[in-house]
Amino acid sequence: MENRRPPLPYFMTYPLPEDSINAIDRRNDREYFRQIYPQEVKRYIRIIVEVLDRMDIKESYIYDEYPDKVRLERLSDTILRLIPLEKNISRETQKNLIRVLLWEEIVERRDRNRIRNR
Secondary structure (H helix, E strand, C coil), X not given: CCCCCCCCCHHHHCCCCHHHHHHHHHHHHHXXXXXXXXXXXXXXXXXXXXXXXXXXXCCCHHHCCCCXXXXXXXXXXXXXXXXXXXXXXXXXXXXXXXXXXXXXXXXXXXXXXXXHCC
């Protein structure tokens, strides 16, 4: 007697790769946490996104395997000049925060770029 299984439903025959599922989860997490950031941080992110949108091309140095640290720091300094000095935060703290947010935004764009180019 032949032991045949019924055919699998379509959605089970071609599941999403594990990496895609993890990328979707990470993107959803980022979006959620960005919604609950303090207003000042949201403003910083908007400026960072605007600057990166202007330079977001395939040949951009942000997509180099190892982006040059000096160029990234110069970019963060450029962004810092676009942001007014806050009364309750030192310029050095503001600079460090912008750098962290910038690095995170670049990593997110690099992730999206890798997924698109698969």
